[in-house]
Amino acid sequence: APAKKPRRFRYFTYLWRLTYLSAIGGTAYLAYGVWDLRHPEEQFEPDPSKKNLVILGTGWGAVSLIKKLDTENYNVIVISPRNYFLFTPLLPSCTTGTVEHRSIMEPIRSITRHKQAAVKYYEAEATKIDPERKVIMMDDNSDVKGTANKTEVPYDMLVVSVGAENATFGIPGVKEHSCFLKEIGDAQQIRKKIMDCVETATFKGQSPEEVERLLHMVVVGGGPTGVEFAGELQDFFDQDIKKWIPEISDKFKVTLIEALPNVLPMFSKQLIDYTESTFKEEKITIMTKTAVKKVTDKTVEAEATGPDGKKTVEVMPYGLLVWATGNAVRPVVKDLMSQIPAQKDSRRGLAVNEYLVVQGTKDIWATGDCAVAGYAPTAQVASQEGAFLARLFNTMAKSEAIESQIHELSSTLNLKPGNPGEIATAIEAHEKQLRRIKDIKPFHYTHQGSMAYIGSERAVADVSWLNGNFATGGGLTYLFWRSAYLSMCFSTRNRVLVVVDWLKSKAFGRDVSRE
Ligand code: FAD
Ligand code: NAI
Numbered sequence: 197a198p199a200k201k202p203r204r205f206r207y208f209t210y211l212w213r214l215t216y217l218s219a220i221g222g223t224a225y226l227a228y229g230v231w232d233l234r235h236p237e238e239q240f241e242p243d244p245s246k247k248n249l250v251i252l253g254t255g256w257g258a259v260s261l262i263k264k265l266d267t268e269n270y271n272v273i274v275i276s277p278r279n280y281f282l283f284t285p286l287l288p289s290c291t292t293g294t295v296e297h298r299s300i301m302e303p304i305r306s307i308t309r310h311k312q313a314a315v316k317y318y319e320a321e322a323t324k325i326d327p328e329r330k331v332i333m334m335d336d337n338s339d340v341k342g343t344a345n346k347t348e349v350p351y352d353m354l355v356v357s358v359g360a361e362n363a364t365f366g367i368p369g370v371k372e373h374s375c376f377l378k379e380i381g382d383a384q385q386i387r388k389k390i391m392d393c394v395e396t397a398t399f400k401g402q403s404p405e406e407v408e409r410l411l412h413m414v415v416v417g418g419g420p421t422g423v424e425f426a427g428e429l430q431d432f433f434d435q436d437i438k439k440w441i442p443e444i445s446d447k448f449k450v451t452l453i454e455a456l457p458n459v460l461p462m463f464s465k466q467l468i469d470y471t472e473s474t475f476k477e478e479k480i481t482i483m484t485k486t487a488v489k490k491v492t493d494k495t496v497e498a499e500a501t502g503p504d505g506k507k508t509v510e511v512m513p514y515g516l517l518v519w520a521t522g523n524a525v526r527p528v529v530k531d532l533m534s535q536i537p538a539q540k541d542s543r544r545g546l547a548v549n550e551y552l553v554v555q556g557t558k559d560i561w562a563t564g565d566c567a568v569a570g571y572a573p574t575a576q577v578a579s580q581e582g583a584f585l586a587r588l589f590n591t592m593a594k595s596e597a598i599e600s601q602i603h604e605l606s607s608t609l610n611l612k613p614g615n616p617g618e619i620a621t622a623i624e625a626h627e628k629q630l631r632r633i634k635d636i637k638p639f640h641y642t643h644q645g646s647m648a649y650i651g652s653e654r655a656v657a658d659v660s661w662l663n664g665n666f667a668t669g670g671g672l673t674y675l676f677w678r679s680a681y682l683s684m685c686f687s688t689r690n691r692v693l694v695v696v697d698w699l700k701s702k703a704f705g706r707d708v709s710r711e
Contacts, residue, residue, distance in 0.1 A: 229688025257357035257564030260582030268313035269593030292432035299693035360523035369491030393515035409513035417520035418454030427651025550638030
């Protein structure tokens with residue numbers, strides 16, 4: 197008999213086989229993803245007599261709804277000025293070129309084309325919602341306009357998922373002089389401005405004060421957007437800019453200003469401390485209990501509250517100013533709220549009930565950052581709300597179909613008195629099915645945790661797991677952060693592009709050319 201292989205060797209063989217099989221499985225999955233993306237099935241036009249379901253927006257809430265909706269049940273019309281879905285969690289990485297912007301965009305045309313029944317898309321901004329007449333007014337605000345660029349779209353059912361705009365609290369100078377971080381254009385503007393400040397600082401004869409100003413990067417708002425951006429920016433400087441332009445090494449400075457006593461208020465105390473100590477190591481200055489009151493083209497004026505409660509005003513010259521102080525209500529939403537008496541006390545957006553119906557309206561639902569459902573304005577909440585609405589609308593369509601079947605059977609029952617037993621049983625079965633379908637539970641949010649990148653290949657995560665929570669920070673959390681975000685990317689294409697970007701920036705460094 198052949199000699200038995202040593203146990204160690206057998207384990208190695210098993211491991212090798214497992215790796216081999218996973219590689220084959222992974223490649224097949226990837227290949228299918230790519231093939232599927234390029235070969236959508238034939239689409240059919242939905243029955244024009246079905247209800248018009250209008251969806252405003254192409255963000256987290258809207259796209260999650262579109263993805264799970266059985267589009268054959270409605271005439272679905274999507275209206276949004278942005279003809280792509282944006283994977284916002286990786287937007288801070290675009291400001292420094294760790295990830296390229298097109299890698300986190302997914303065309304809405306590709307998303308709608310993959311639905312069984314066709315979906316109409318209009319690249320336009322909804323300017324007014326008229327709940328009385330049940331119409332949406334929309335404008336084509338793009339650079340290229342045809343003779344038709346302003347019109348109305350009627351709806352039977354409407355989902356408002358337009359997100360939010362940047363909060364400025366009316367602070368003078370913010371709109372004129374700072375960069376925001378919400379859209380692709382913002383990230384591109386920041387990326388360009390960072391390098392512009394660096395190159396201008398090295399201009400022949402630049403005074404030391406001007407160099408100091410130009411290389412002072414100020415971030416206002418210590419929420420996750422501000423923290424992640426500050427971390428990415430310091431990485432860009434430490435890992436790339438410093439290598440190519442060493443003469444500015446000791447002059448580049450990142451300052452994060454936060455009005456509250458600490459940054460990342462939604463994270464646990466342990467992770468807040470970890471973030472603050474990591475920022476200290478990275479040489480990012482954190483100014484807490486400091487509220488910006490005024491902005492000019494070159495300075496930020498902030499009021500700091502000392503430990504004794506005394507207030508002092510500091511004026512800081514800056515080169516780049518990034519404003520990340522949270523969300524404000526969009527004008528189209530404000531206008532809708534002003535038309536509905538039940539919305540008069542709502543401040544942060546459209547107050548919705550547990551089925552996400554806009555309070556005080558009929559046939560209007562809202563999801564995401566423009567809805568006030570008692571949850572934080574996050575992608576997690578928006579996408580769960582979108583998925584909930586898809587289930588609700590699929591169910592509504594199903595129950596309507598069953599109701600009409602019952603109606604048909606009942607009329608047969610009256611017409612054919614000779615065969616009542618069979619029909620009555622069928623009606624009963626349908627009614628039972630209808631009761632089961634109609635028993636839709638209200639929206640329930642499941643919090644899976646919060647994560648944020650804090651620079652120097654470290655991340656913090658408050659994760660809900662097995663009915664418990666655990667808080668973790670560091671290098672391993674960073675790998676978890678990367679893999680979690682990679683798995684959440686919209687498509688195989690996005691995933692592949694993001695991985696390639698990460699490898700590219702690791703191997704060759706980030707590109708310091710100013711576009
Ligand atoms: P959005 O995704 O903002 O989409 C709104 C859509 O409406 C857009 O398509 C817009 O073009 C369209 N629109 C705007 N105005 C109109 C109009 N008048 N008519 C028609 N359409 C209109 N959340 C997390 O949970 N995890 C994260 O890691 C995370 N990271 C983030 C990083 C950054 C930099 C930012 C800015 C946010 C981050 N968020 C994160 C929050 C998350 O992005 C939002 O909560 C989420 O985008 C909300 O989804 P939404 O569908 O309500 O709005
Ligand atoms: P935010 O609302 O979370 O934080 C804004 C911060 O700015 C607040 O802490 C506020 O105190 C501060 N601020 C306001 N005015 C100020 C002033 N004048 N001077 C100084 N500080 C001021 O906003 P953010 O970070 O844009 O996030 C918006 C939403 O998106 C949040 O719900 C957040 O959870 C979510 N998000 C989640 C991310 C993640 O999970 N990794 C990443 C980015 C955003």
